[in-house]
Amino acid sequence: MVETLKDIGEFGLIARIDALLKREGVQAPGVSLGIGDDTASFRARPGHEILVTCDCVVEGRHFLSRHISPVNLGRRSMMLNISDIGAMGGQPLYALISLGLKNETPVQDIENLYRGFLVELNPFGASIIGGNLTKSGNGIFIDITLIGEVEEGRAVRRSGARPGDVILVTGYPGQSAAGLALLLESLASEDQALVKAYNNPSHRAREGRAVALTGCATAMIDTSDGFVGDLGHICEESRVGALLNQEKFPLSDDLRKAAQKLKKEPWQFFLGDSDDYQLIITCRPEHVERVRSAIAATYEGPVTQVGELTTAEQGVRVVLADGSERALSAKGWDHFR
Amino acid sequence: MVETLKDIGEFGLIARIDALLKREGVQAPGVSLGIGDDTASFRARPGHEILVTCDCVVEGRHFLSRHISPVNLGRRSMMLNISDIGAMGGQPLYALISLGLKNETPVQDIENLYRGFLVELNPFGASIIGGNLTKSGNGIFIDITLIGEVEEGRAVRRSGARPGDVILVTGYPGQSAAGLALLLESLASEDQALVKAYNNPSHRAREGRAVALTGCATAMIDTSDGFVGDLGHICEESRVGALLNQEKFPLSDDLRKAAQKLKKEPWQFFLGDSDDYQLIITCRPEHVERVRSAIAATYEGPVTQVGELTTAEQGVRVVLADGSERALSAKGWDHFR
Numbered sequence: 165m166v167e168t169l170k171d172i173g174e175f176g177l178i179a180r181i182d183a184l185l186k187r188e189g190v191q192a193p194g195v196s197l198g199i200g201d202d203t204a205s206f207r208a209r210p211g212h213e214i215l216v217t218c219d220c221v222v223e224g225r226h227f228l229s230r231h232i233s234p235v236n237l238g239r240r241s242m243m244l245n246i247s248d249i250g251a252m253g254g255q256p257l258y259a260l261i262s263l264g265l266k267n268e269t270p271v272q273d274i275e276n277l278y279r280g281f282l283v284e285l286n287p288f289g290a291s292i293i294g295g296n297l298t299k300s301g302n303g304i305f306i307d308i309t310l311i312g313e314v315e316e317g318r319a320v321r322r323s324g325a326r327p328g329d330v331i332l333v334t335g336y337p338g339q340s341a342a343g344l345a346l347l348l349e350s351l352a353s354e355d356q357a358l359v360k361a362y363n364n365p366s367h368r369a370r371e372g373r374a375v376a377l378t379g380c381a382t383a384m385i386d387t388s389d390g391f392v393g394d395l396g397h398i399c400e401e402s403r404v405g406a407l408l409n410q411e412k413f414p415l416s417d418d419l420r421k422a423a424q425k426l427k428k429e430p431w432q433f434f435l436g437d438s439d440d441y442q443l444i445i446t447c448r449p450e451h452v453e454r455v456r457s458a459i460a461a462t463y464e465g466p467v468t469q470v471g472e473l474t475t476a477e478q479g480v481r482v483v484l485a486d487g488s489e490r491a492l493s494a495k496g497w498d499h500f501r
Numbered sequence: 502m503v504e505t506l507k508d509i510g511e512f513g514l515i516a517r518i519d520a521l522l523k524r525e526g527v528q529a530p531g532v533s534l535g536i537g538d539d540t541a542s543f544r545a546r547p548g549h550e551i552l553v554t555c556d557c558v559v560e561g562r563h564f565l566s567r568h569i570s571p572v573n574l575g576r577r578s579m580m581l582n583i584s585d586i587g588a589m590g591g592q593p594l595y596a597l598i599s600l601g602l603k604n605e606t607p608v609q610d611i612e613n614l615y616r617g618f619l620v621e622l623n624p625f626g627a628s629i630i631g632g633n634l635t636k637s638g639n640g641i642f643i644d645i646t647l648i649g650e651v652e653e654g655r656a657v658r659r660s661g662a663r664p665g666d667v668i669l670v671t672g673y674p675g676q677s678a679a680g681l682a683l684l685l686e687s688l689a690s691e692d693q694a695l696v697k698a699y700n701n702p703s704h705r706a707r708e709g710r711a712v713a714l715t716g717c718a719t720a721m722i723d724t725s726d727g728f729v730g731d732l733g734h735i736c737e738e739s740r741v742g743a744l745l746n747q748e749k750f751p752l753s754d755d756l757r758k759a760a761q762k763l764k765k766e767p768w769q770f771f772l773g774d775s776d777d778y779q780l781i782i783t784c785r786p787e788h789v790e791r792v793r794s795a796i797a798a799t800y801e802g803p804v805t806q807v808g809e810l811t812t813a814e815q816g817v818r819v820v821l822a823d824g825s826e827r828a829l830s831a832k833g834w835d836h837f838r
Contacts, residue, residue: 196550196656197656197658200659200738201589201658201659201660201738202554202585202586202588202589202659202721202722202723203552203553203554203585203586203588203589203591203649204552204553204554205550205551205552205553205589205651205656206550206551206553207550207551207653208544208545208551210547213533213542213543213544214542214543214544214545214551215540215541215542216540216541216542216543216595216597216630216631216646216648217539217540217541217597217631218597218599218631218632218633218644218646219633220599220601220633220635220644221635222601222635222636222637222638223638224638225635225636225637225638226635248539248540249539249540251539251540252538252539252540252542254540258553260553260554260555260646262555262557262599262644262646264557264559264642293553294553294554294555295555296555296556296557296644298557298558298559298562298563299559299562300559300562300640300642301559301560301561301562301639301640302638302639302640303637303638303639305601305637305642307555307557307599307633307644309553309555309597309599309646311553312540314542316544319533319534319542321534321538322537322538322539323538385539386539401537401538
């Protein structure tokens with residue numbers, strides 16, 4: 165008999181989670197009250213701003229239970245939020261977990277979901293300080309609020325970029341989308357590098373923080389809406405345009421091969437929707453090397469200069485290999501279209 | 502043609518919400534970054550602790566769309582969270598709204614939902630600083646994270662109660678449950694007082710804050726899990742028992758009449774699950790008058806002494822009108838049983 169939520173009830177589950185967190189989690193600094201009261205509470209560190217973000221994953225929409233293990237689902241859900249804190253230059257500290265669950269959900273799956281959260285939180289010394297449990301009619305959802313801190317005045321916004329700034333990107337955006345496409349066409353197995361990129365995305369939060377501490381980035385964002393979508397957010401908030409150089413796009417050999425199999429241009433994967441959680445960073449040309457070396461301290465992947473910012477009137481354009489220019493629509497991932 | 506979410510898309514909706522909040526909302530102090538970046542950010546006030554809570558309402562579980570207007574749904578969802586901040590003695594400041602929506606949701610309904618949030622937030626000078634929008638397969642959900650502050654050391658926990666403390670309760674817990682029962686049996690109309698208590702619950706957050714500032718409360722909680730359920734939380738966290746006096750229970754004439762119609766004992770409504778969001782406060786007997794007068798500054802309803810705390814071994818018991826004692830199970834509202 166598999167023990168389910170119905171067997172132990174809400175308060176039974178809270179007690180089990182509380183015990184698991186005490187056993188396997190860490191205690192973030194500054195917490196004055198954790199799970200088990202009307203609210204949690206903490207003391208902010210002087211000289212710091214508080215960052216707060218929330219992101220939700222929904223069964224059937226962002227994941228299928230039969231295709232992802234509870235531990236990986238927990239990791240993925242938490243990773244999305246850590247990526248957002250890192251893209252501001254912050255340090256994750258406290259998480260609140262709001263779950264919509266079904267009566268028949270096995271208790272062990274929920275415990276493993278929390279283990280997934282901890283795999284991501286523990287290395288930062290961050291902890292789960294509260295949350296909510298509720299019954300969801302259909303499909304579970306995992307809504308996480310993540311709170312972090314950043315030294316006052318050091319947060320890197322989307323709005324500080326200026327014409328003439330260069331556009332840098334970490335890693336290989338598009339790998340995850342190509343991995344998903346291979347999976348959907350049954351063209352690759354689980355251990356293929358691109359499929360791994362899709363199944364186990366990782367964040368660049370440490371690198372985002374290191375970049376912020378250099379003081380050199382004029383804007384920064386994570387690529388959760390795809391490269392063009394997120395570059396578009398910077399352009400909109402900073403009121404600038406962008407000129408990209410297609411020949412500079414970081415495309416791995418794996419991606420080139422996959423694109424061939426899938427009969428697509430590899431750079432389309434780079435530009436479009438993809439769950440990669442890399443960073444787009446803009447900075448003055450003379451600061452590129454400082455940004456690069458800040459990232460290189462913890463990340464071995466490439467940091468590529470893919471273009472530069474222009475005035476807003478010029479929109480977002482790409483120079484193709486043959487020298488021709490094409491305008492890009494700055495549409496990123498839109499949940500309702 | 503009703504404009505739906507599908508017509509304007511995620512980013513269209515974010516722009517509309519942002520405009521509505523700027524037009525109809527207030528700007529909470531300390532916000533350094535609101536909607537439109539990877540995270541929101543704020544500066545904590547020196548000498549204060551940050552409080553954080555989250556609560557979620559799910560269609561079909563906590564509400565039925567055809568029985569509640571979007572404005573009232575927004576009010577109710579926000580009220581739950583404000584109640585939790587108030588039950589710690591805090592002041593609400595910043596909300597993050599995570600919505601699961603359907604493609605066919607009318608845009609106007611969502612705008613009215615936000616208007617409902619603002620009806621509750623504006624009087625506190627609190628504002629919405631971020632959130633998340635996602636598509637939900639079936640049924641919408643509204644998950645709110647509310648952040649507040651309280652002067653350092655002033656938060657009133659569940660864990661500070663001691664044997665010999667008196668148990669006070671505000672208002673008439675049970676009214677909402679009786680209103681719901683009348684609705685389900687088609688025994689009352691919308692304008693009946695108990696039905697109103699169910700349809701438009703209100704919080705005692707101002708009173709909770711006033712009580713906290715007296716420094717006299719040893720424990721405090723809102724009655725979101727029903728009177729016995731929430732008294733049980735205090736007993737568990739404070740490791741005490743309780744002896745209640747049935748004859749002291751605050752029961753309105755409306756409730757007595759409704760109970761007669763429903764063929765139930767009126768005090769069963771008082772003790773059981775009910776969406777009333779009143780406060781249970783424990784304090785030393787010599788502090789009762791200070792607590793009462795703090796509450797009376799903003800609340801005209803009763804503050805009733807319904808019993809006192811005992812040692813944990815004695816459990817939670819009630820003395821009935823005939824002098825006999827009965828043990829109560831401290832089961833509150835459990836979402837999965």
